[in-house]
Amino acid sequence: MVVKNVMNMNPGDGATSYANNSGLQKAVMSEALPLVDETLEAMFSAENGFHAKCLKLVDLGCSSGPNTLFIISHILNTIEDLCSKRNNSTDHHHLPEFEVFLNDLPDNDFNNLFKLLLNSNVINGKKKRHCFLYGLPGSFYCRLFPSNTLHFAYSCYSLHWLSQVPEGIESRNKENICIARTSSPEVFEAYAKQYQRDFSTFLSLRGEEMIVGGRMVLIFRGRSVEDPSRIDDSAHITLLSQTLLDMVDEELVKKEDLYSFNIPLYAPREQEVKTVIETEGSFHLDKLQGFRVRWDAHDNVVDDDENNIILKIHRCGKLVADCVRAFMEPMLAAHFGSSIVDELFGRYAKKVEEHFSMKKSTYFVIVISLSRKGK
Amino acid sequence: MVVKNVMNMNPGDGATSYANNSGLQKAVMSEALPLVDETLEAMFSAENGFHAKCLKLVDLGCSSGPNTLFIISHILNTIEDLCSKRNNSTDHHHLPEFEVFLNDLPDNDFNNLFKLLLNSNVINGKKKRHCFLYGLPGSFYCRLFPSNTLHFAYSCYSLHWLSQVPEGIESRNKENICIARTSSPEVFEAYAKQYQRDFSTFLSLRGEEMIVGGRMVLIFRGRSVEDPSRIDDSAHITLLSQTLLDMVDEELVKKEDLYSFNIPLYAPREQEVKTVIETEGSFHLDKLQGFRVRWDAHDNVVDDDENNIILKIHRCGKLVADCVRAFMEPMLAAHFGSSIVDELFGRYAKKVEEHFSMKKSTYFVIVISLSRKGK
DSSP: OOHHHHOOOOOSSSTTOSTTSOHHHHHHHHHHHHHHHHHHHHHHTSTTSOOOSEEEEEEETOOSSHHHHHHHHHHHHHHHHHHHHHHTOOOGGGSOEEEEEEEEOTTSOHHHHHHHHHTSSTTTTTTTOOEEEEEEESOTTSOOSOTTOEEEEEEESOTTBOSSOOTTOGGGGTTOSSSOTTSOHHHHHHHHHHHHHHHHHHHHHHHHHEEEEEEEEEEEEEOSSSOTTTSOTTHHHHHHHHHHHHHHHTTSSOHHHHHTOOOOBOOOOHHHHHHHHHHHOSEEEEEEEEEEEETTTTOOOOOOOGGGHHHHHHHHHHHHHHHHHHHHHHHHHHHHOGGGHHHHHHHHHHHHHHHHHHOOOEEEEEEEEEEEOOO | OOHHHHOOOOOSSSTTOSTTSOHHHHHHHHHHHHHHHHHHHHHHTSTTSOOOSEEEEEEETOOSSHHHHHHHHHHHHHHHHHHHHHHTOOOGGGSOEEEEEEEEOTTSOHHHHHHHHHTSSTTTTTTTOOEEEEEEESOTTSOOSOTTOEEEEEEESOTTBOSSOOTTOTGGGTTOSSSOTTSOHHHHHHHHHHHHHHHHHHHHHHHHHEEEEEEEEEEEEEOSSSOTTTSOTTHHHHHHHHHHHHHHHTTSSOHHHHHTOOOOBOOOOHHHHHHHHHHHOSEEEEEEEEEEEETTTTOOOOOOOGGGHHHHHHHHHHHHHHHHHHHHHHHHHHHHOGGGHHHHHHHHHHHHHHHHHHOOOEEEEEEEEEEEOOO
C-alpha cells in the first residue's frame, strides 16, 4: 500500500469531514499547549534568543480544519508577545516577519484549508503582522525545506502514522489490522523496526532543514506499557477489526481482503522515543511528557441526570465512530471499496457503545520538545 | 464585486476545466519562452550572475493545469543547465536548491495542482535536484513574501486581470461588460486608472519582496492601438456581451443583471506599461515585446481539404468558447447564477463561429523582462 495516496483525512466541511470531527485532536492539542509555550519562551524571551528578521515555521501533518488555524494563531501571537516583551515595545516594526508552512500529504484538502484561512484573521493578526502562509504538499518522511532554513516545527497527532505498512506482515497478522493482543511477535517487531526507521529518518531530515538552535514540539500517540499483549492501548483499532470480522462472517467483506489489510500506525513507548532521538543524534531532547485523553475528550456536554447515561454512551459511540471515520475512511475505502463504509461505521459505533458501557477508554499521548544541536 | 472570490479558473480536470482548456495560454507561453531563456541567461551565465545557495522562484497566477508544470520544469532545467555550464560541472552538488512557489487566488484548485505535481517529475528532475514546491494562496496585488527574498518571478496571462472592477462604472457601461466600442470615455478612463493603480501596486510589492538584481518575466494581454473604438482587440468579450444581450431579449437573463455586470480585465498599450514602470521606479525594463496569437492558436489540427473549412470553423467556435468558459464561468455563475452557463456558452460558440467565418481574430500579447534596481 502506498501510504502517500490514501493516508489523508476526509476532505471538505461536510458531516463526515475531518474538519468537523477533529475535536479529539483539539483536546490533545490543548493538553500540550503549555509545552509549546515553554518552548517558544526558551526560544524568544532570553537575550540570546532568536532575532531573525524572518521566522520560518511549519505545521507538519496539519490536515484541513479549524485546529490548524487555532494552533498557528496561538504560536504567532505567543511569539509576538515574547518579542514585544523582549524589545520592550509593542510597535509592530520590531516584530519579525513570518513564513508559515502548512504541510500535509498531497491528497490533503488544501482547497478547504485555504478557504478557512481566507476567512480567518491568522494572516493579519492583532498587530498587523507580516505573515505569509504557504501550503506544503509532501510527506514529512521526505525533505520539505532547503538546508538550514527552518526555525520551528510543530506536529500534532500525525507522527504515529508510519511511512508504510511494515513489509511482509500482511498475511501474518490475520484478522488483526494493526498490532493487537493476538498479533505474533514477528508482527510486533516489524512494526517497531518500521517506527525506528521512520522516526529516525524524520529527525535526520528535519536536522538538515533546521538551523542550529531551532526547536520542535511533537505530539503523537504513545504506549504506556512495554508488553502490547498485556493491555490494549489501541482498543479503538481492535474494535474496528472486530467489526470487519463480523462483516466477513456475514459475507459483506471478503476474508482475504481483511487478512491483507494492515494500517501503518504505531504508538511507541517513551523509552523507544528517547532511544531513537539519542541514536540519530541531530536533536537534544529538552522535555518529554506523557498524558492520557479520554476517547470522548471532545464531548463537552455534561449530563448530571443519571437517567441520561445510556443516551450519553450512545452519543459517545457515534462521536468516537465519526472521529475514527474522519481519519480512516480514505484508507478503508481504497482497500475494501467505498460501498462498505457507511455500514462499517454504523456497526462500529454500536461496538464502541458496548465497549463504553463497560469501560471508559483513553489514549496515551506523548509530547516532546527538541532543539537542534550544533553541527 | 470582490474579485478575490470569483476570479478563479474552472477547477478539476473535467471537460470544462481550465486544466483541459488552456491550450491558448500554452501557445502564448511558447511564444514568450525565448525571452524567459534570455532573462535566465543574463541572471545565471555571467561570472557576476547569481550564486545563491537557494533560489526562490514564483509563478504568479499559476492556475491549475499542465501549463504550470511545463513552465516550472522549463525554468528549473534552464537554470540548472546554465549553472552547470558556468561551473563547468554536471555534478548536482554544484547546483542551487530551489524553492518554487505556485501562487493563485485562494479559490484556485490547488488540490488538483498538487495531484498533478505528485505524478510529474518536476520535483526530482533529471539531475536529482533539491526542489521544494509550495502552494501560495493570495492575490498578487497583496504582499506574498518576506522582504528581500525573491529571486525570480514569472507570470503568464494573469496580469490583465485587475484587482477589482473600477468603481462607479456599473450603470454607465450599459450592455457592455468591459471596455468596448460603445463604452463612454469615462468608462475607458476608469479602467485605465484602475490598471495604472494595480500595476503600480504590483511592481511596488514585488520590489519589496525581490532582492536587488532579481528578475521578472511578465506576459499579459495588451492593446495594439491607442483608440479603443477604432479596432476591437477584445472582440471575444464583445461577442460574449452580445450573447448575453440576446438572452436578455429572450428574457432568459435580466436586463439589470447585464447592466450591472462588468469584468475586471484591461489590455494596456505598450506605452502605458512603460510609463507605469518608470513612474513606480522599482524595476528597470530590460525588454518589451509585442506579438499576436490567433484565437484558435491551440488548434493544431491541419485541414488541407478545402471542404473541411466549415467543419474547422465549427470546431474553432467550440474551442474558443470552451477556452473562454474555463476562465469566465466562476465569475458569470456568481453574478447570473449557474443555470444560464450551458445555454450561454452554446450560443456563444455559434457566435464565435459566425465571427470566424468572416475574420481570423487574434489577441495582442505583451511580454516584458524586468530587473530589480539597486535600493
